[in-house]
Every structure is written in C-alpha cells, then in structure tokens.
Amino acid sequence: MSHELQKPILRWGIIGTGLISSWFVSDMVVPRADATAKHIIQAIGSSSEEKGRAFAQKFGGDATPSIYGSYDAVYADPEVDIVYIGIPHAFHKDACLKAISHRKHVLCEKPFTLNEQEAQEVFDAAKKKGVFVMEAMWTRFMPLTEQLLRLVHQEKRIGDVHRVFCDFGMLMDLDSLPATSRLKDPALGAGTLLDIGVYSLTWGLLGLDEGIASAALTPQVFSAQSISEGIDVTTSIVLHYPQNGRQGILTSSMKAKSDPVFARIEGSKGTVFIEGIAPSLPRRFTVVFNDAAAERQIYDAPPKVGKGFFYEADAVANDIVAGRVENATMPWDETLRVLALMDGIRARGVGQASK
Ligand SMILES: NC(=O)c1ccc[n+]([C@@H]2O[C@H](COP(=O)([O-])OP(=O)(O)OC[C@H]3O[C@@H](n4cnc5c(N)ncnc54)[C@H](OP(=O)(O)O)[C@@H]3O)[C@@H](O)[C@H]2O)c1
Structure with missing residues (x-):
C-alpha cells in the first residue's frame, strides 16, 4: 500500500477467475475521473495457470499481474496488499483465513460466508492479525x-x-446446469437466499434501518422457502420491527424474473421506486408523493463507466490507508447480522417446490 499524488494505491491479488472476478477486475482497470484510489492487479490465482493467463489478457487491460496456478501462491506473494475472493461461497471462509494468516487484507464476495459462525471466525482472525476485512x-x-x-x-x-x-428474481433452469454448478450444488452453498436474496434482504435493511442498526434493533423474521433438489428455489421473508411497526417484504426466486422496478420504500408522505437491471445494480429511483399535486422526482445513477465495483474498492483503499480494519458502510457487525438473519431463514426452511 502506498500513495501516488495523495491517492492510495492498492495492489490486488485475485482469487478465482469466474464471472464476478471478471467484472471486478475489468472495473479496477477502467479509467475514471472521479477515482479516489489507484488499483493495481498484482496477481491472479486460478485452478490453472493457463486459465489465469487467459483471464488476465481478456479482463486485465494493461496490467501485467503475476499468474499463479494456485490460490496459495497469491496469499504468499509479498507484492500483494489485498486479496479479492471471487470463488463459490462454500470456500470463502477458508480463503479468507488463509489470506489473513499471510497478513493480507481481504475483500470477500457476498455472501461473506455460509453462516454467521464462519464469519465470526474470519473476523476473529482478522482482529488478531490487525488486517482489514470486508464483505463485498x-x-x-x-x-x-x-x-x-x-x-x-x-x-x-x-x-x-x-x-x-x-424482489430479486432470476429465471434459472436447474435441469440445464451441471450437478457441479455453484448454483445447483448444495455443498457449494447453492440456493436463491444466499445468492440473490441477500440483496433483497439488504434493501430491506437499508430502507427500514436509519443507518447501520445495532444488533438490538434486529427485526423479527417470518419466512418460507420452497426447496427443490436440496436448495431453495424461492424464498419469501417478512421482517417486522416491533419498535416502530415497520415491515419488509423481501423475496428471491429462480422461478420468476423480477420487474425492473425491483423495490419500493413506502413512507407517510410518499413512495420511492427503485429500478435497475437487478437489485444489485440500481440505476434510477423515483420519488412519488401522496399529494397528487406534488411533482415526482427522478434521480439517475452517474453515467455508466464499468459496472460500479470501484466504489467499494476505493472505499477499501481509503480505509486501509487510514489504518482502519473495517468499513463504516459494511462493518463486521452488519455482515454478522445479515448472516444471522439468513441462518434463521434457512433453519426455518422448508417446503417442497412444485416442478
Ligand atoms: N457481487 C455480485 O454482484 C456477485 C455476482 C455474481 C457472483 N457473486 C459471488 O461471487 C462468488 C463467485 O460467483 P461467480 O458467479 O463468479 O462463480 P463462477 O463464475 O462459477 O466462478 C467461480 C470461480 O471460482 C473458482 N472455483 C474454485 N472452486 C470451485 C468449484 N468447486 N466450483 C466452481 N468454481 C470454483 C473457479 O476459478 P478458477 O478455476 O480460476 O480457480 C471459478 O471460475 C459467489 O460467492 C457469488 O455469490 C457476486
């Protein structure tokens, strides 16, 4: 980690060369006028060196990273400041712990781990080593x-x-996927709740909590999951806050596609409608007032440059240069709270889905 013209520089080691790593790396190398940090793709770890090299060529822009046919070599590389973990959820805990044991900072994809207990183990290890860790x-x-x-x-x-x-719905034909797919194999953490429902839950908490809430404000949860071949294909959640009567109705499914207007926040004076190609990527929101005479207000995302992974990456770089080990927007307690909610929802489970 160093500085260039006041901007922190972060040298990234990438773990896994699948879809999400391709999006993340493409965003790290895209030129941006408003960047608050500089990101260098320093190393790529893959199951095969060949795959890693093809990935770097396709997505790495002008970067010339070290390419490794293993993840361990990335953790051990002294030139790497921070490890980005883009492999199936079932392997997140292990990858985080290995990176931390080499005193690397970590940005790990969502869901951070399979459950709250695993996340706690990772945060305990990070605390001991004094490294930065965040759920992406x-x-x-x-x-x-x-x-x-x-x-x-x-x-x-x-x-x-x-x-x-x-609602986060994504049509998916389970029969067409190989048994080894991370979207199908229960051992890899498959199912809509952990994969996409985590975004519905996130929007629920963002809308219902005023800022990051303390664990004491965690809502009551009612939920149902439709299970097919050992994974949830549809999950519906009701959050209820006894303190103020607020409710969240949050759903995920691979049996239906969500509407582009994927969320709404209703208040005493009006409603905010949120839209985008998916709940992970909001592009516009519209405020509609109950008073029919009041004009609606439309807010658009800044013009599109890449996908938007650089916002979290810039925040991480600025935290690390300031000596922080967690981020105020996605602190450890919030990751633990979300995972605890999902643990409860999955434990409550379970009804059979019709084909
Ligand atoms: N933030 C977002 O919007 C977003 C979007 C999609 C996914 N994600 C998250 O990112 C993680 C990866 O998802 P993805 O869609 O990128 O998955 P993917 O396309 O299947 O890629 C996963 C990569 O992980 C590595 N891997 C290691 N062990 C594996 C195994 N047993 N099976 C499959 N892959 C294995 C492989 O890379 P190598 O062969 O190179 O080692 C593979 O290419 C998941 O936790 C997911 O929830 C986040």
Missing part, C-alpha cells in the same frame, strides 16, 4: 444508493418509513 456488498457503496438513503433517512423526503418491498 458493492450495492451499498454506489453513489445512487447513498443519495437515496440520505433522502429517505436524513431528509425524510417520504416522511416516516412504513414498508419496504424488494
């Missing part, structure tokens, strides 16, 4: 999300929040 919940870092939360919670533009709805 990129949606929370987008300027549009930050603007929306300011408008709802600080400016109270729609008055008191009563309810939040969010």
